Amino acid sequence: MENAKGKVLKYGDNVDTDVIIPARYLNSSDPAELALHCMEDIDKDFSKRMNKGDIIVATKNFGCGSSREHAPISIKASGISCVIAETFARIFYRNAINIGLPIIECADAAREIEDGDEVEIDFNTGIITDITKGTSYQGQAFPEFMQKLIAAGGLVNYINENN
Amino acid sequence: MGMTMTQKILARAAGLDSVKAGDLIMAKLDLVLGNDITSPVAIHEIEKMKVEGVFDKDKIALVPDHFVPNKDIKSAEHCKCVREFARRNEITNYFEVGEMGIEHALLPEKGLTVPGDVIIGADSHTCTYGALGAFSTGVGSTDMAAGMATGQAWFKVPSAIKFNLTGQFSKDVSGKDLILHIIGMIGVDGALYKSMEFTGPGVASLSMDDRFTVANMAIEAGGKNGIFPVDDKTVEYLKEHATREYHVFEADADAEYDQVIDIDLSELKPTISFPHLPENTHTIDQIHAEGDVKIDQVVIGSCTNGRISDMRIAAEVLKGRHIAKGIRAIVLPATQAVYMQCLEEGLLKIFIESGCVVSTPTCGPCLGGYMGVMAAGERCVSTTNRNFVGRMGHVDSEVYLASPAVAAASAIKGYIACPADL
Numbered sequence: 001m002e003n004a005k006g007k008v009l010k011y012g013d014n015v016d017t018d019v020i021i022p023a024r025y026l027n028s029s030d031p032a033e034l035a036l037h038c039m040e041d042i043d044k045d046f047s048k049r050m051n052k053g054d055i056i057v058a059t060k061n062f063g064c065g066s067s068r069e070h071a072p073i074s075i076k077a078s079g080i081s082c083v084i085a086e087t088f089a090r091i092f093y094r095n096a097i098n099i100g101l102p103i104i105e106c107a108d109a110a111r112e113i114e115d116g117d118e119v120e121i122d123f124n125t126g127i128i129t130d131i132t133k134g135t136s137y138q139g140q141a142f143p144e145f146m147q148k149l150i151a152a153g154g155l156v157n158y159i160n161e162n163n
Numbered sequence: 164m165g166m167t168m169t170q171k172i173l174a175r176a177a178g179l180d181s182v183k184a185g186d187l188i189m190a191k192l193d194l195v196l197g198n199d200i201t202s203p204v205a206i207h208e209i210e211k212m213k214v215e216g217v218f219d220k221d222k223i224a225l226v227p228d229h230f231v232p233n234k235d236i237k238s239a240e241h242c243k244c245v246r247e248f249a250r251r252n253e254i255t256n257y258f259e260v261g262e263m264g265i266e267h268a269l270l271p272e273k274g275l276t277v278p279g280d281v282i283i284g285a286d287s288h289t290c291t292y293g294a295l296g297a298f299s300t301g302v303g304s305t306d307m308a309a310g311m312a313t314g315q316a317w318f319k320v321p322s323a324i325k326f327n328l329t330g331q332f333s334k335d336v337s338g339k340d341l342i343l344h345i346i347g348m349i350g351v352d353g354a355l356y357k358s359m360e361f362t363g364p365g366v367a368s369l370s371m372d373d374r375f376t377v378a379n380m381a382i383e384a385g386g387k388n389g390i391f392p393v394d395d396k397t398v399e400y401l402k403e404h405a406t407r408e409y410h411v412f413e414a415d416a417d418a419e420y421d422q423v424i425d426i427d428l429s430e431l432k433p434t435i436s437f438p439h440l441p442e443n444t445h446t447i448d449q450i451h452a453e454g455d456v457k458i459d460q461v462v463i464g465s466c467t468n469g470r471i472s473d474m475r476i477a478a479e480v481l482k483g484r485h486i487a488k489g490i491r492a493i494v495l496p497a498t499q500a501v502y503m504q505c506l507e508e509g510l511l512k513i514f515i516e517s518g519c520v521v522s523t524p525t526c527g528p529c530l531g532g533y534m535g536v537m538a539a540g541e542r543c544v545s546t547t548n549r550n551f552v553g554r555m556g557h558v559d560s561e562v563y564l565a566s567p568a569v570a571a572a573s574a575i576k577g578y579i580a581c582p583a584d585l
Contacts, residue, residue: 014351014440018551023530027230027237029204041553061352061385065549066530067287069204069303090356090387091287095303145187145317155305159313160213 001123001150004081004102006053010115015042015058016065017092021074029070031077038074052079055121057113059085063092069099076101082121084128084139086110097146098155104128109137165415167323168390169358172298172412176281184322184419192222193297194275195310196284198266198526199227199238202245204304205285209312217252218314224256224275224284225249226266229526234533264498264524267291267379267466272404272498278393279410283310288466288548290381293390294374295397296411300388321387323358324349325420328365330429335582337476338373339468339546339566341426342380343434347444348424355385357421360414362392365428371400372472379467380548383441433581435544436564439552447569447581456563460543461492461574462555463567464522465529468546469497471504473567478510480571480582481517487577492519493528493535519574531556544573 019042021034028034039046056075062085063071072095075083082102096103102123109128113119117132126139142150152158166174166181174182176190197205202225209217217223225245230238249257256275263269267288270276278296282289287301302316310316326345346353359381361374369377374391381389391397393411401409433447450456463469463477474496486492494514496502502524505511514521528535529547537543537556542563545555550562563579572580 016549016551018530018549018554022553023200023532024536026200026530026532027235027241029207029241041558061355064351064385065287065382065551067285067289067301067303068200069285069305070200072303073204087352087355089352089385091301091303091382094306098303098305098309143187155309156208156211159309160211 001102003120003122004053004055005120006055006081007051008055008057008113008115008117008119009046009050010113011042011056011058013060014064015062017063017068017071018065020063020071021068026068026070031073034070034074035077038078047078050078053081055119056080056083057110059110060087062088064089067091069095072096072099072101084109097149100150100154104139106137106139109139164419165417167358167418168360168392168412168414169298169323169388170320172279172281173318173320175279175410182320184320186320187317188320189315189317190281192283192310192314192316193280194222194224194282195307196224196226196266196270196282196286196289197307198229198286199231199242199245200229201285201304201307203241205307205311206244206248208305208308212308212312214312217311220253221255222314223254223311224270225254226258226263226269228263228265228524229530230532231525232260232523234527262499264501265466265469265526268469268497268501271295271375272500274404274406277401277405277407277409278397279412283307283316287382288379290386290388291375291379291466293378293381293388294371296391296393298388298390301382321356321358322421323360324354325423326359326361327363327423327425328361328428329363329425330365330427331368332428332431335433335568336431337566337568338369338376340431340434341428342377343436343441343444343564344431346380346384346441347434349384351383351440351442352385354381356387359384359386359389361389366391367394368428370472371396372470375470376467383548433566433569435569435579436550438550438561438563441550441564450579455578457542457578458490458544458573459541460535460537461490461570462528462535462543462545462547463570464495464497465526465547466497467548468567469495469501471501473546474501474505474510477567477571478513480568481519481575482513484517484575484585486518486574490574490577492574493522494519495522495524497524499524528555530554544570544579546570
């Protein structure tokens with residue numbers, strides 16, 4: 001996988017899938033349309049202040065609540081290159097891997113990196129570098145099984161390759 | 164080392180003698196579930212897979228329940244997509260408007276979820292079926308698609324927290340107060356990736372409907388699943404509902420738990436979660452001491468609290484009384500069968516005479532879809548399961564989670580109250 005590099009948009013604990021993509025937009029499943037409303041209820045300027053390749057950093061339990069896959073889909077379709085968090089809610093974690101949205105758990109990075117920092121992530125080593133601050137962190141590597149899923153480009157491709 | 168109840172169910176489904184926390188396994192599925200929000204995404208994914216149809220047309224349940232009867236044109240297109248997929252693949256358990264109900268109330272009622280099952284559903288409250296001694300957990304649409312195609316899903320075997328229940332509820336306290344109390348104690352990520360196993364002598368006193376409510380909200384503590392042992396009450400329920408054979412599992416005596424939490428049910432009080440997290444709990448005594456919390460709307464229903472016991476509790480409080488002026492109260496029996504039973508028992512009359520509106524089964528208001536969306540600055544006491552920012556409408560509206568008894572009493576008073584305040 002290629003490195004992710006971009007400016008950080010920083011959030012706190014328990015960012016739930018209702019604020020990532022409010023249910024009033026769930027009458028659509030079109031990624032481009034969902035992207036227009038991504039993070040709208042937690043950060044109404046999200047779509048204005050983000051650029052393609054930017055990185056979301058949040059603290060505990062990112063993606064809690066509803067199982068809606070529309071949440072990681074809207075983040076990926078917005079052009080976010082990676083989400084770093086202290087922990088992820090389990091359904092969001094599965095969904096992100098299944099649709100090929102890169103995510104990485106790293107408690108220190110999640111706490112210390114600030115909004116607006118320039119950050120780079122090397123997915124092969126799991127190393128997260130805060131270019132602005134000149135610090136680096138070791139993120140948690142994926143188990144081998146998940147690496148295979150990611151390498152295949154998500155669960156659908158993995159199943160197609162293994163059937 | 165012994166296994167927890169959940170680990171035993173997963174070991175069987177994976178064809179293994181034993182599993183331990185952290186193992187990655189591939190398990191056979193007994194049921195794959197989806198609704199009108201999540202299924203269209205899954206159907207789109209399954210069409211990209213090189214597979215012929217679905218793994219078993221009898222082991223898939225499709226329940227349009229969120230935005231039905233269709234709330235707008237886009238929702239109608241989603242429902243049409245699900246309906247046509249069900250027809251094309253001859254899905255046995257597709258439930259049309261008129262037959263349907265809120266998925267997690269409907270499937271146990273139809274006997275489609277039984278002890279020992281491994282169930283995935285593209286809805287986070289799929290964990291409800293743990294009340295019957297099944298392993299069931301919420302997933303996303305791609306997992307649902309893979310489950311429908313292959314009949315299998317991968318899981319990381321969870322460790323567990325054991326909740327040892329003793330005593331019995333006092334008056335006006337129910338399963339909702341128990342689960343809100345637990346979430347308040349351990350937090351919204353207190354059981355992250357883990358099983359929540361409910362056990363102990365107190366379990367016997369919990370009705371099946373209370374157990375459904377408790378297991379339903381395991382996800383609100385971050386849990387992978389919530390599970391109850393199978394006892395006489397479960398067997399009685401299954402006699403009436405189950406459509407197939409089932410397998411009863413018990414946790415080993417030497418099973419290892421990350422944590423054991425003792426709860427005396429008799430000490431619990433009516434408990435309410437304040438905005439904007441389910442862990443932000445206050446007991447009714449604390450609320451009274453802090454001053455009245457005035458409200459605009461009450462919702463009684465949902466996959467958490469829309470079953471017949473919930474309707475009976477609400478009706479008992481509302482009978483012979485009228486809701487406060489200016490309050491809107493919306494009652495949603497969770498399935499057609501619950502609705503019919505409300506009709507036969509005279510509960511609908513009580514609801515309407517007290518000033519409530521009674522809706523067809525739908526998830527609508529719980530997630531701010533329709534049938535009770537809130538404006539800026541409005542407050543709702545709701546028997547639903549989430550009170551996140553904007554959950555029931557405007558980002559500046561507020562949701563207070565409570566039991567049916569508290570919700571009904573609050574509708575009468577116009578501020579948060581319990582039946583003892585009437």
